[in-house]
Amino acid sequence: MLKIKKLEHRFIRSIPRELDVGVIYISMEYATAVHCCCCGCGEQVVTPFSPTDWKMIYDGESVSLTPSIGNWYSACRSHYIIKQDIIIEVGSWNDAQITAERKRDKLAKAHYYNPSAKPPNLEEEMKDTSRQLSRDLGVMGNLLGWLRNLIRKN
Template sequence: MDHRFVEVLPTPLEPGVLYISGAHNIVAHLCCCGCGTEVVTPLGPAGWALRYDGRVSLSPSIGNGAYDCKSHYVIQASHVRWLSNMTLEHHVRAQARDQAAALNLNLSRLDRAKRMVADLFRRIRR
């Protein structure tokens, strides 16, 4: 796969190209199976990790269980490695994992905010 660093995603996306937007912390591409579905992967602690060394790798895998094609693959060193198609069970487990990661991230932010407020009140009382 080719890759391009962009500020804004172009319309339409080209097949075989990963569009990386650091400004929006996303990677987008057309599904590698050729079905034409746009796949957008958010980057960050509750999303995907991007590794770039002249080649692009995304992890975890991209599972299109919500789409008709059910394709499932990993992008490593700018190449697509195919995995078995997503079953309904795989899709449900992946969604639950993603939701748990987002919840844990939000809880961590809430805990930091609570600590900041507690520190502020301690300073005011002094």
């Protein structure tokens, strides 16, 4: 359960040494945002902005970050989305999901920073992830696989 439900955004030049809970500090100069984990554990969460990391959207009143924030290296393993300064808790991931996402992220970065390299086969990566999730989820996994195949046919 997340303790922080909303963040106040502050645009700053450099990240302060001490972070206030409930505040997301955004440095456009360093293309990074930092905040205390919204579960309340106190861990600092760093979200660099780049084509292969996070994207920050400022609509003139609020801040959104995409994709979601998964604190897989922290003990809390919290997972949430920041949308218009509001924190939306999303489901926890299992180890297979985390491993698959780290692999996908690594491949995407390698391809982005070295476009002459053979592009990653993300479709095959997704199939592997889907197979692993099906094994992990049992009956629900079979249903997800069936839905995936149905969508592909249409």
